[in-house]
Amino acid sequence: MVNSCTGKMGHATAEAVVRAGLPFVPYSFTGSSEAVAVGNVGVSGIPVELVAPAERQSAMERLKAQFPGLIIIDFTLPSAVNDNARFYAASGVPFVMGTTGGDREALIRDVEAAGVSAVIAPQMGKQVVAFQATMALMAENFPGAFAGYRLEVTESHQRSKVDISGTAKAVVESFRQLGIPFSEAGIRRVRDARTQVSMGVPQAHLGGHAFHTYRLVSPDESVAFEFKHNVCGREIYAEGTVDAALFLAAKVAQGGPPRIYNMVDVLREGAMR
Ligand SMILES: NC(=O)C1=CN([C@@H]2O[C@H](COP(=O)(O)OP(=O)(O)OC[C@H]3O[C@@H](n4cnc5c(N)ncnc54)[C@H](OP(=O)(O)O)[C@@H]3O)[C@@H](O)[C@H]2O)C=CC1
Numbered sequence: 001m002v003n004s005c006t007g008k009m010g011h012a013t014a015e016a017v018v019r020a021g022l023p024f025v026p027y028s029f030t031g032s033s034e035a036v037a038v039g040n041v042g043v044s045g046i047p048v049e050l051v052a053p054a055e056r057q058s059a060m061e062r063l064k065a066q067f068p069g070l071i072i073i074d075f076t077l078p079s080a081v082n083d084n085a086r087f088y089a090a091s092g093v094p095f096v097m098g099t100t101g102g103d104r105e106a107l108i109r110d111v112e113a114a115g116v117s118a119v120i121a122p123q124m125g126k127q128v129v130a131f132q133a134t135m136a137l138m139a140e141n142f143p144g145a146f147a148g149y150r151l152e153v154t155e156s157h158q159r160s161k162v163d164i165s166g167t168a169k170a171v172v173e174s175f176r177q178l179g180i181p182f183s184e185a186g187i188r189r190v191r192d193a194r195t196q197v198s199m200g201v202p203q204a205h206l207g208g209h210a211f212h213t214y215r216l217v218s219p220d221e222s223v224a225f226e227f228k229h230n231v232c233g234r235e236i237y238a239e240g241t242v243d244a245a246l247f248l249a250a251k252v253a254q255g256g257p258p259r260i261y262n263m264v265d266v267l268r269e270g271a272m273r
């Protein structure tokens with residue numbers, strides 16, 4: 001089940017679920033948009049019934065009975081992430097949380113306390129996850145290697161993105177371990193089309209892109225490193241999310257204690273196609 005199919009990522013992910021031939025639950029919890037009044041949204045020709053917040057509790061009871069082994073995928077908004085996670089966890093339904101932002105520490109705490117398994121990650125794209133993992137490994141193996149260096153982080157996304165890139169925040173954590181004190185407030189956030197075009201974002205992808213640049217410069221400016229990951233469109237995340245859902249379903253089926261996984265766990269187990 002994908003929440004919310006009315007959103008850009010939710011819709012792309014629902015299409016990927018159908019493309020993968022997985023059983024797709026034709027219901028979707030949504031926010032307060034007018035879409036609910038319309039009643040349903042089409043995903044690859046399948047009508048998906050929209051469930052308003054006031055109806056979600058009763059709908060959840062029905063869906064759990066109707067779809068044993070239910071896995072929920074959440075791509076909603078930073079303002080909804082904590083409440084949604086608490087709701088899924090309290091309902092005992094394992095879930096993949098792709099939504100960024102919110103209170104991340106509370107998110108982990110709440111899910112752990114409820115004893116439900118989940119995959120929680122701000123980045124689902126296989127190759128970007130591999131980059132993230134590489135940076136984490138470098139930090140683990142060579143802590144302080146970049147001490148004294150200056151870090152500049154720029155992220156550009158579609159204008160509708162309300163929060164700072166969750167991926168940039170995660171990568172910055174590795175740079176901190178590499179010796180560069182850097183606060184999230186220092187991340188340069190680009191949301192205006194003019195600057196984006198000047199950065200090389202194709203016009204066709206102004207509505208859906210994620211460009212990240214991390215630039216490290218030595219104290220005397222004689223050495224510079226630049227890491228970039230530039231993504232146009234949403235397919236890379238949608239496909240990775242399907243991998244995460246399959247991974248989680250397999251973990252739940254195996255039994256064992258509930259656990260919170262991230263996408264590096266999914267990648268490490270060779271579970272990304
Ligand atoms: N992990 C990853 O790899 C990726 C993560 N993301 C993250 O996914 C999230 C969504 O991005 P995007 O699809 O572009 O955003 P959109 O604004 O396109 O979609 C968000 C959707 O969430 C719905 N929504 C809001 N509140 C609730 C709620 N309480 N319950 C259910 N649905 C709700 C909205 O519906 P309504 O209009 O009715 O309120 C809307 O349809 C962001 O946090 C983004 O950073 C994005 C790409 C990749």
Ligand SMILES: O=C(O)C1=N[C@H](C(=O)O)C[C@H](O)C1
Pocket residue numbers: 100122123124157158161164165166167168209210
């Ligand atoms: O909102 C997006 O689009 C994206 N969000 C994620 C993030 O905040 O890191 C992943 C990617 O950058 C696309």
